[in-house]
Structures are given as C-alpha cells and as structure tokens.
Amino acid sequence: MSNTWKLMKLMVKMQLSFAHRSTAEKSGYLILAVVMIPFGLLILTLLNEMIAVMYEAFSPTGDEAVILGILFVLMTVFYCFITIGTVLSSFYFAEDVESFVTLPFHPYQIAAGKAAVPFLSLYGINAVILLPALGFYGLHSGAGILYYCWSFFIWLLLPVLPFVLTAIAIMFIMRFVNISKNKDRSKVVAGLLGFVFVIGINVVIRLESGNQDMYQLAVEQGNLLELVTKFFPTAYISSSALTAPASLQGILYLILMIGISAGGIALFFTIGQKLYFKGVLGLSGGKRNTFTADTVEGYVKKKPxxxxxxxxxxxxxxxxxxxxxxxxxxxxxxxxxxxxxxxxxxxxxxxxxxxxxxxxxxxxxxxxxxxxxxxxxxxxxxxxxxxxxxxxxxxxxxxxxxxxxxxxxxxxxxxxxxxxxxxxxxxxxxxxxxxxxxxxxxxxxxxxxxxxxxxxxxxxxxxxxxxxxxxxxxxxxxxxxxxxxxxxxxxxxxxxxxxxxxxxxxxxxxxxxxxxxxxxxxxxxxxxxxxxxxxxxxxxxxxxx
Structure with missing residues (x-):
C-alpha cells in the first residue's frame, strides 16, 4: 500500500499543482473564487429554504428522513454522472496512461493513482452541496452533536460506492469494447455512456414516480423513505443512520455503511488488477486498411x-x-x-x-x-x-x-x-x-x-x-x-x-x-x-x- 499511496500523491501533484501554471491562469482562479462568493451564498440560501419547506411538510407525519433520502439519491446520481467522464478521461484517454503502464507497478496501483483526482473532485461537489445541506437539516431538526459526527462520516463515505461501481463498470466495458480494430468506434461508444446515463436515469425516476402524490403517499403508507431510496441502498442506509444516531440501529447502519465502502474499495482494487491493463493496452493497437484503386481515388478526389x-x-x-x-x-x-x-x-x-x-x-x-x-x-x-x-x-x-x-x-x-x-x-x-x-x-x-x-x-x-x-x-x-x-x-x-x-x-x-x-x-x-x-x-x- 505504500507504493499505491505514493503513486496517488504523485498523480494528484501532477494534475493539481500550480507550479506550471501562468500568472494569468492563477489570477483567473482568484477572480473566479471572488465571483463565486455571491453565487455560493445564493446556493446556500436556496438549500436552506428548500430544506425548511420540506421539513415543514414531512415532519407532521414523522417522515422527515425522506429529506435525507432524496438528498442522498440525487447526490448518488450526480456522483455516477460526473464519474463517467472523469474516469474515462483519466483512466484511458489521458496522454500519460501508457507511460505509467511501463513502470514497475501493479495494475491496481496505477488504477488507484489515476482514480485519485476524479475521486477528490467529488468531494469538491460534496463540500458545496452535501455538507451545507446536512448542516441545514441538523439545524431545522434540532439534532445533537452525535448527528453532526455521524454526518461527517456519511459525508466521507457516500461518494465511495457510486465512484467504485461506475469505475468498475467502465473498466469492464473498456476491457471488451476497446479492442484495437475498433479503436475509434469504441471511444465514441464510451463517450456516449454519460449521455445515455443522464437520459436513462431521468426516464427511470419518472416511470417510478408516475403521477403519484408523494405527500399523500407518505400520509397513507408511512414508507416514503423506502420508496424514494428503492434503487439506492446506500441512500437508505445513510438516511437511517442519521435519523436516530444515538440508537443501536443508527450505529449498526453506520457500521454497515463503513463496511460497504471498504468492500467497494477492495472490489475496485481486485477488478482493477484483473481488467485495467487489458483495457489500456487496447488503446495502442492499430487497424490494417486495404486500399484499392477505387478507395484511393475517392480519397484524393478534389473537393471544395x-x-x-x-x-x-x-x-x-x-x-x-x-x-x-x-x-x-x-x-x-x-x-x-x-x-x-x-x-x-x-x-x-x-x-x-x-x-x-x-x-x-x-x-x-x-x-x-x-x-x-x-x-x-x-x-x-x-x-x-x-x-x-x-x-x-x-x-x-x-x-x-x-x-x-x-x-x-x-x-x-x-x-x-x-x-x-x-x-x-x-x-x-x-x-x-x-x-x-x-x-x-x-x-x-x-x-x-x-x-x-x-x-x-x-x-x-x-x-x-x-x-x-x-x-x-x-x-x-x-x-x-x-x-x-x-x-x-x-x-x-x-x-x-x-x-x-x-x-x-x-x-x-x-x-x-x-x-x-x-x-x-x-x-x-x-x-x-x-x-x-x-x-x-x-x-x-x-x-x-
């Protein structure tokens, strides 16, 4: 694990270091930070208002945990969508990929190193959206100190499983799709994954929700949390852990979340060791073309x-x-x-x-x-x-x-x-x-x-x-x-x-x-x-x- 950790730190420094950036680019980041302050305040205000309205609606029926469930489901979908593009770019389409393959590292170590920056980018999103949202929920619900401690652990763990499962799915697809003779075609197909994912998730959610009155369903059945998190087990587990953090059930749910995250990381290393190099090596292949007089004439024909x-x-x-x-x-x-x-x-x-x-x-x-x-x-x-x-x-x-x-x-x-x-x-x-x-x-x-x-x-x-x-x-x-x-x-x-x-x-x-x-x-x-x-x-x- 020592070499893995060193490789991860090296790749993070290579991609995030400001040493090679121009003064104009550094100034641009500073200007963006200043410009984003009022925008960030607007997002925080909207988040607070939304959670306040939802808490007022769901608390009379005892279903306030649904707010956390909706939040975790939306964040999970967002993690998966972001991960598709960042993993494809970092794992397979970056210029330095084949350079690392020749170094004396195991495939899982290089995969872990390439995953470092895409994974850290999810925490940037977390810090802007999830962290303040959890804080606002705690304020509106009058939660104690234990809730905030549990929230911090959930904040750390929630991106893990969406990231590793999406990365594993991409490694599996690239292992079998990205063969050399279909190099260009496979890259186009891989790039469409994010596009299809957004459309597919929207369709699934709408088909599932239909035209039901969700608030009425909460009043009548009292199981809205299970319905909202039906396809997202980690969202249900996280919501249940934060609903009653001082209870034995809350502690067990938190331990289960930690275990699932650790298992996901282990699975990522295992699959990365088996599949990562096989997908990467397919990038360097070529395709033999057979030229005839007709095809050559078609290529050299004068065009505007x-x-x-x-x-x-x-x-x-x-x-x-x-x-x-x-x-x-x-x-x-x-x-x-x-x-x-x-x-x-x-x-x-x-x-x-x-x-x-x-x-x-x-x-x-x-x-x-x-x-x-x-x-x-x-x-x-x-x-x-x-x-x-x-x-x-x-x-x-x-x-x-x-x-x-x-x-x-x-x-x-x-x-x-x-x-x-x-x-x-x-x-x-x-x-x-x-x-x-x-x-x-x-x-x-x-x-x-x-x-x-x-x-x-x-x-x-x-x-x-x-x-x-x-x-x-x-x-x-x-x-x-x-x-x-x-x-x-x-x-x-x-x-x-x-x-x-x-x-x-x-x-x-x-x-x-x-x-x-x-x-x-x-x-x-x-x-x-x-x-x-x-x-x-x-x-x-x-x-x-």
Whole structure:
C-alpha cells in the first residue's frame, strides 16, 4: 500500500499543482473564487429554504428522513454522472496512461493513482452541496452533536460506492469494447455512456414516480423513505443512520455503511488488477486498411476547400473522446433531454403548451423565445475551443497554403452546425409533440439561426484572442478555463439590452412586427460580428505562437 499511496500523491501533484501554471491562469482562479462568493451564498440560501419547506411538510407525519433520502439519491446520481467522464478521461484517454503502464507497478496501483483526482473532485461537489445541506437539516431538526459526527462520516463515505461501481463498470466495458480494430468506434461508444446515463436515469425516476402524490403517499403508507431510496441502498442506509444516531440501529447502519465502502474499495482494487491493463493496452493497437484503386481515388478526389476543412474539424471532434464528450454530447444533451421530458409529460401541462402559446401576446412569446435561444446557444463548446483544439499543431496553419479566413470560417461553421442540429431537434419536439403554432415556430427558428451565428462567431473570437495551445492533455482545453462564461456574458448583456428596449417600445406590437424588428437588429449584429471576426483574424492569426 505504500507504493499505491505514493503513486496517488504523485498523480494528484501532477494534475493539481500550480507550479506550471501562468500568472494569468492563477489570477483567473482568484477572480473566479471572488465571483463565486455571491453565487455560493445564493446556493446556500436556496438549500436552506428548500430544506425548511420540506421539513415543514414531512415532519407532521414523522417522515422527515425522506429529506435525507432524496438528498442522498440525487447526490448518488450526480456522483455516477460526473464519474463517467472523469474516469474515462483519466483512466484511458489521458496522454500519460501508457507511460505509467511501463513502470514497475501493479495494475491496481496505477488504477488507484489515476482514480485519485476524479475521486477528490467529488468531494469538491460534496463540500458545496452535501455538507451545507446536512448542516441545514441538523439545524431545522434540532439534532445533537452525535448527528453532526455521524454526518461527517456519511459525508466521507457516500461518494465511495457510486465512484467504485461506475469505475468498475467502465473498466469492464473498456476491457471488451476497446479492442484495437475498433479503436475509434469504441471511444465514441464510451463517450456516449454519460449521455445515455443522464437520459436513462431521468426516464427511470419518472416511470417510478408516475403521477403519484408523494405527500399523500407518505400520509397513507408511512414508507416514503423506502420508496424514494428503492434503487439506492446506500441512500437508505445513510438516511437511517442519521435519523436516530444515538440508537443501536443508527450505529449498526453506520457500521454497515463503513463496511460497504471498504468492500467497494477492495472490489475496485481486485477488478482493477484483473481488467485495467487489458483495457489500456487496447488503446495502442492499430487497424490494417486495404486500399484499392477505387478507395484511393475517392480519397484524393478534389473537393471544395471549406468542405474539407469543416470535415477535418468534425472528424477531430468525433474521434477525440474528450472533444466528443465535452463538445458533441454536451451540445445535444439539453435538446435530447427536453424531448424525453416532453414525451413523458404529454398528458400533463406540456401537452397543452401549444394552445396556450397561441392565446398569449405574440410580442411576449417571441421575446421570451429569443431570450431562451440566447441561453441555449450562447455558449457553444465547439466555438470556444475552436483554436485551442489544434494545440501545438497550430503552427501547421502558418505554412500551409490555406487562407486564414477559410480556416477560421471552417471552425465557425463547425460550431454553427452543432447548434443547428440542436435547433432542429428542438424544432421537431416543438412542432410534432407540443404542436406549437407554425407562425410562432417560424419566427423563433429564423431568429435562433441568427442568434446561433452570432454566438458561434463570438466564441471563435474569444478563443482566437486567448487560446490554450500548450496543452498536453485534451482535458486542459476545457479544464480550469473560464472562456465559456465570457461570450455568454457578453451575449446576455447585448441581447438583454436589445430585448428590453424592444419590450418597452409600446408602438411595436404583434408577432410579425416584433419578429421583423428583431430580425433586422440581429442581422445587423451578425454582420458586425462577422466583420469583427475578420479584423481579429488579421490581427491575431499569425501571432498565436
């Protein structure tokens, strides 16, 4: 265990050390910490209010433990979702993986070392959400000192089992999926795990809950805790341990939680020893291709330059696991989740939303729709990583006979394409599921195309102005950078001012007059943004290195 502990400390220092970070990056972390203070206070206030309301509702029936059960279930789901991406990136897709394989360490030791930072990241989430929530529950319930002691142990133990079970599932899948001849395909499948997980969990929870009145069920049956934690045994055990910490039952539940966590860690080491290397070694294999005259001719056939550049960008995103999950999956997760929610709520209020919109003021509807589009398309991960994705290979652009304007345009069109896919999915749900009136949809669709174009250009400009090209791991393109906030903040300010001004022009009423005015304003804004992108390209393109 001594070598395991040393390896874990080494990998934590390698990934979290500030020694290699620039002054600007260190300043960025300080600024973020200051900015997050009011945001953190807002989260704490909301948590306190939610727990207070729930405690007032459940305490008369003696079911206040349900609050803890709901909290632990939500946190467990969140742990699993976060772990999928971090484990895939750290265990299999980091640049240093194969370097550690050659060192004289057991597979379980390297797996433990690679797990250190992803596991510690869960405690960052714990410190922000779970720790204050447990404290607020203790204050509202008038709990004693023993509750807070037990809460600290539960706080430490709760992430263990979700993390190790998710990591084991990923190791098992990568052992059999990630064979060399299907390398690219397996990475794409692995990246989709997080996407499917979010949708699947939502479906399961909604199917389980149905349309039952949960509070009434608590009054009638008195077993709401078992129902809420039905699929999450550790949530039930943790809730039971904290409900009566001074009782023998509470102590036994805490001991059981400790035993389950220890068993999970032992199982992780055992499975890691058996499967980890087999999954990692599959990454280094290749595929023998057989070329014929027809296939070669197809590859070398002349195509439009902008088409070839866009194709290169799309393939880079699809074939690089980190880019695939951070860009492609994140771009589609919101529209697909919206479609799932709409499908499952067709018999509820959502099913009649189309008729309600038809009866509303056209001006209010189109302004609200435009504001929603700004939120959805305002921060496009493809645009804010457009230059940084190239990394140290950016210098290739400096001697290739390709105009800078074509390179930048291809990157912007790639980002715009992803937004367009999301827009088409949302449009399909709006037209065929909610039955939104065609005029409202048409106006929103056209304005959203312009908003998406402006957002894509803004994101490329921000990344062109301050790219991260010295990364050694694709995760660094997104990790610790606040670039996604900048274009979203600028767009929110600009579009917000425009929408407020239009809202207050009393003479401008009706769906089509308002939509026409917004179309002209957004079109002018798109032209100005495109001109600004051209200027910054001329100024920055050859100076990035």
């Amino acid at each position: 330059l902008i088409y070839s550049l866009c194709k290169k960008e799309v393939l880079l995103i699809l074939r690089t696991p980190t880019f695939f999950t951070q860009i492609f999956v994140q771009s589609l997760i919101l529209p697909v989740l919206a479609i799932v929610l709409i499908t499952m709520e067709m018999d509820g209020p959502i099913g009649g939303a189309g008729a309600q919109l038809a009866d509303m003021n056209g001006k209010t509807v189109i302004l609200a729709s435009a504001a929603l589009s700004v939120v959805i398309f305002g921060s496009n991960p493809a645009s804010i990583s457009s230059i940084s994705r190239d990394g140290k290979s950016w210098f290739n652009h400096l001697y290739l006979p390709v105009p800078p304007s074509k390179v930048i345009m291809s990157k912007m069109l790639t980002a715009y394409l992803l937004n367009a896919i999301s827009l088409i999915l949302l449009s399909a749900a709006a037209l065929w599921m909610i039955n939104i009136p065609l005029p409202i949809w048409g106006a929103w669709f056209i304005l959203s195309l312009l908003i998406s174009w402006i957002a894509s250009a803004a994101g490329v400009m921000v990344d062109l102005y301050s790219p991260k090209l010295d990364w050694t791991d694709e995760r660094e393109v997104f990790k610790g950078r606040f670039i996604g906030i900048v274009p979203l903040a600028i767009e929110a300010l600009v579009f917000g001012v425009i929408l407020v001004i239009v809202l207050n022009i009393k003479s401008l009423q009706g769906l089509w007059p308002v939509s026409g005015a917004l179309f002209i304003i957004f079109l002018l804004l798109a032209l100005l943004t495109q001109r600004a992108l051209k200027k910054i390209t001329e100024r920055r393109y050859h100076k990035l290195l």
